Structure formats: structure tokens, C-alpha cells
Amino acid sequence: EVQLVESGGGLVRRGGSLRLACTTSGFTFSRYWMNWVRQAPGKGLEWVANIKEDGSEINYVDSVKGRFTIFRDNAKNSMYLQMSSLRAEDTAVYYCVRAWGAAAGIFGYWGQGTLVTVSS
Amino acid sequence: IVLTQSPATLSLSPGERATLSCRASQSVHNYLAWYQQIPGQAPRLLIYDTSYRAAGIPVRFSGSGSGTDYTLTISSLEPEDFAVYYCQQRSSWPGLTFGGGTKVEIK
Numbered sequence: 663e664v665q666l667v668e669s670g671g672g673l674v675r676r677g678g679s680l681r682l683a684c685t686t687s688g689f690t691f692s693r694y695w696m697n698w699v700r701q702a703p704g705k706g707l708e709w710v711a712n713i714k715e716d717g718s719e720i721n722y723v724d725s726v727k728g729r730f731t732i733f734r735d736n737a738k739n740s741m742y743l744q745m746s747s748l749r750a751e752d753t754a755v756y757y758c759v760r761a762w763g764a765a766a767g768i769f770g771y772w773g774q775g776t777l778v779t780v781s782s
Numbered sequence: 783i784v785l786t787q788s789p790a791t792l793s794l795s796p797g798e799r800a801t802l803s804c805r806a807s808q809s810v811h812n813y814l815a816w817y818q819q820i821p822g823q824a825p826r827l828l829i830y831d832t833s834y835r836a837a838g839i840p841v842r843f844s845g846s847g848s849g850t851d852y853t854l855t856i857s858s859l860e861p862e863d864f865a866v867y868y869c870q871q872r873s874s875w876p877g878l879t880f881g882g883g884t885k886v887e888i889k
Contacts, residue, residue, distance in 0.1 A: 707817075707825065707868055709878040721876035757824055762836070767872025768815055770836070772824040 671776030
């Protein structure tokens with residue numbers, strides 16, 4: 663069974679930093695693109711970033727470029743999101759998402775999410 | 783690419799047919815997926831590449847469309863289908879975008 667468990671969310675001040683982690687099991691982690699998708703309270707979904715199987719390709723939504731860094735450790739079956747210069751608009755539930763098969767842009771499996779709250 | 787979903791809310795009774803629309807600002811070349819989100823839960827992949835059901839998804843869910851216009855149809859609503867539905871495109875890789883969602887509520 664595919665499992666994705668996020669951790670590291672919490673309350674942080676505007677301008678602060680936070681690192682999210684996603685630990686996985688039930689599949690061969692190193693064979694899949696991985697994503698972070700977020701959802702602000704009461705709002706819709708927004709793709710944040712993704713990373714190729716071997717970490718050689720990384721993409722970000724424009725609003726987080728230069729502030730967020732996605733990376734992975736295939737030996738630990740884990741993915742991370744380092745967030746800095748946090749803004750109020752970064753407040754959201756952050757989901758760890760595995761690609762659907764070889765299709766990097768399809769969000770196949772989702773974790774339960776971790777809430778990040780940026781206070782002013 | 784901007785995805786516009788309509789209607790924002792759909793009020794139907796169990797057993798009725800639901801038709802949800804997703805319109806793209808330019809062609810997404812059938813690279814269109816649908817997700818279901820039940821309140822308090824993570825989203826779940828229903829349909830990918832316009833019309834392919836994900837594993838375990840009931841046959842009452844179907845997708846269709848082409849170019850800029852896509853549709854998710856639920857042939858006969860079950861109680862567990864009342865949720866929010868999102869469309870998402872991957873045509874403009876690496877820019878991946880979602881629609882604003884359609885809430886299907888019990889009438």
C-alpha cells in the first residue's frame with residue numbers, strides 16, 4: 663500500500679523558515695517524480711514544486727521561486743521542502759504527492775497533509 | 783493555462799446525473815485530470831488524460847472532452863460522491879494548474 667506521511671508543519675512568523683518532510687513506503691520511491699501541492703484554508707489546490715526521480719530536474723510555481731527548495735533523499739525514501747522568507751499567503755495545508763506512473767504531471771497518490779500557518 | 787470550472791456549486795439528489803465542466807484558456811491536448819476531495823480529506827485522482835479512470839474508481843465516473851472543453855460525468859450520484867471536484871492540466875509542463883473547483887452538494 664502506497665503511504666505518504668508529511669511532517670514539519672506548524673506556526674511560523676512572517677519572514678521565517680520551515681522544513682517539511684514527506685516519508686514514504688509501499689513503493690519504490692526512486693522511480694517516481696514527487697510533488698508538493700498546497701491548499702490555503704477554504705481555497706482550491708495549487709501545485710508548488712516537483713522533483714524528478716533522481717533529483718536532476720526541479721520545477722517551482724513562480725510565487726515560491728527563490729524562497730522554497732525541494733529536494734529528496736532516495737536512500738531514505740523521503741522528500742523535503744525547505745521554505746524560507748515565508749509570507750502570510752504561504753499559509754496552507756501542504757500535501758506530498760506521488761506521480762501517477764511515469765506521468766510526472768498527474769497527481770496519483772496524496773498524503774494527508776501538514777498545515778503551515780504564517781503569522782504576521 | 784487558466785482552467786475555469788462551472789458551475790461553482792451543483793445541487794443534486796442521490797441517483798441523479800452530475801455533469802461538471804472545465805474550460806481551459808487554450809488547448810490542453812487531452813492532458814486533463816479530475817480529482818475528488820471530500821471535506822477533511824486529501825484529494826483523490828479520479829480521471830487522467832481526459833477519460834482514463836484511475837485504479838479503483840467506479841465506472842459511474844467518466845470523463846470526456848477535447849481541446850479547451852472537458853466534462854466529468856457522474857452517472858448516478860451515490861451519497862459518498864458529494865464532494866468538491868477539481869480539474870487539472872499538465873499540457874503546459876512544467877506549469878501545472880488546477881481549476882477553482884465545483885462543489886456537488888445534496889439538494
